[in-house]
Amino acid sequence: MDRRTFFKSAGVAALGATALAACGSDSSSSSTSGTSGNRKVRLGFIALTDCAPILMASELGYFAERGLDVSVVKQASWPATRDALLNNQIDGAHCLYSMPLSVATKIGGSGSTALKVAMILNNNGQAITLAKEFSSVGYADLDKAKAALESKQPTLAMTFPGGTHDLWIRYWLRAAKVDMSAVKVIPIPPPQMVANMKVGTMTGYCVGEPWNAVAVSQNVGFTHLTTQDLWTGHPEKALVVGEKFATEQEDALRDTMGAILKAARWLDDPANRAKAVDVLAQQKYLNTPAAGIRGRLLGEYDFGAGIPGRTYPAAENMRFFGDGFVSAPRRGHALWALAQYQRLGLVDSVADPEGLVNKIVLRGLYEEVAAAEKIDVPDDDLASFTVKLDGASFDPKEFAKEVARV
Numbered sequence: 001m002d003r004r005t006f007f008k009s010a011g012v013a014a015l016g017a018t019a020l021a022a023c024g025s026d027s028s029s030s031s032t033s034g035t036s037g038n039r040k041v042r043l044g045f046i047a048l049t050d051c052a053p054i055l056m057a058s059e060l061g062y063f064a065e066r067g068l069d070v071s072v073v074k075q076a077s078w079p080a081t082r083d084a085l086l087n088n089q090i091d092g093a094h095c096l097y098s099m100p101l102s103v104a105t106k107i108g109g110s111g112s113t114a115l116k117v118a119m120i121l122n123n124n125g126q127a128i129t130l131a132k133e134f135s136s137v138g139y140a141d142l143d144k145a146k147a148a149l150e151s152k153q154p155t156l157a158m159t160f161p162g163g164t165h166d167l168w169i170r171y172w173l174r175a176a177k178v179d180m181s182a183v184k185v186i187p188i189p190p191p192q193m194v195a196n197m198k199v200g201t202m203t204g205y206c207v208g209e210p211w212n213a214v215a216v217s218q219n220v221g222f223t224h225l226t227t228q229d230l231w232t233g234h235p236e237k238a239l240v241v242g243e244k245f246a247t248e249q250e251d252a253l254r255d256t257m258g259a260i261l262k263a264a265r266w267l268d269d270p271a272n273r274a275k276a277v278d279v280l281a282q283q284k285y286l287n288t289p290a291a292g293i294r295g296r297l298l299g300e301y302d303f304g305a306g307i308p309g310r311t312y313p314a315a316e317n318m319r320f321f322g323d324g325f326v327s328a329p330r331r332g333h334a335l336w337a338l339a340q341y342q343r344l345g346l347v348d349s350v351a352d353p354e355g356l357v358n359k360i361v362l363r364g365l366y367e368e369v370a371a372a373e374k375i376d377v378p379d380d381d382l383a384s385f386t387v388k389l390d391g392a393s394f395d396p397k398e399f400a401k402e403v404a405r406v
Helices: 049-059 078-086 099-104 132-137 142-152 164-175 190-198 211-217 243-248 250-267 270-280 290-297 331-343 353-360 363-372 396-404
Strands: 031-033 039-045 068-074 092-096 115-120 126-131 155-158 184-187 204-208 221-226 237-242 385-387 392-394
Touching (some): 039 250, 049 068, 049 237, 078 092, 078 099, 099 115, 115 243, 115 353, 126 164, 132 142, 190 211, 237 243, 237 250, 331 396
Parallel strands (some): 039 092
Antiparallel strands (some): 385 392
């Protein structure tokens, strides 16, 4: 069924102003529910800074003002999130934007195309952290990284096979021309990264914040590369929804997206980000000291290991809205991920990549919701773009060319 005819419910309610809700305590395994409306929605999240649009939409009352009763439910890992979505235990989730593609291509799942990308939650804001023993490689020095990694044959961690962190770490290794036979790559849940580095499970990882900043603050590791310096403006987390939610509760999905868009706009005000830090730090959410979240959410980076810090401009910091630029799901970005799956050796081939992307990315739905919210949609759905780290340009119309690139 065409996605434009799929979602023909009435336009969403006008955005209203609400005060920041008081934040009570809760256990890390429980959920937090809205108090008004009778359309119940369950949204999952992982303890990462970039879940902020969903959590703040809940805390600020943006779901409730649209007549939604939303529960936000902490997930233990990305595989747990995947399974909860596929089993309809949750309706949607803060999720790696490439997870539905990974599941569909059987890298990280059974081949199901039931997981859909409704919108993007953020750009930028991830990092590659290396243990202190690698401090001599410094920041973003690919030649030094190659020499150090090949000499020590380390184990590196990411968060989900075929997920964004898997792509960022493998892309970095390829750009540095590292012999992959010298490196082992394993999955570890985001909140467990620092603890695993402490005990030597791995000596480097790629993950979202605050777990890179926490490694620096605890003097466990240092930031070797931020993902905005790998690909500035890259898509990261998405609102991923199950097929049942998309087809049977289309009105609730539209309103869920509208509320998240409002929260994303709120978060892009620096003053509001400072307010959000204390909310995100709570035990029921990220369960980490606010100081570990604050710096990088505000764009102020201490890389550790004596490397000069940096304050990123807004366009290169973690972004949630960007006047609508961030939120639009682009089919070209999904095609890039599928091309990397083949180029980096995760799959031998992808049958009909364009058809697969059209099944998974709900571009038409997003355009309709954005129009109802009076948000401009960038006209770059299938436009070419350049990856900063190696200067490679990707044209979605030349998929095979990227697959073949050394």
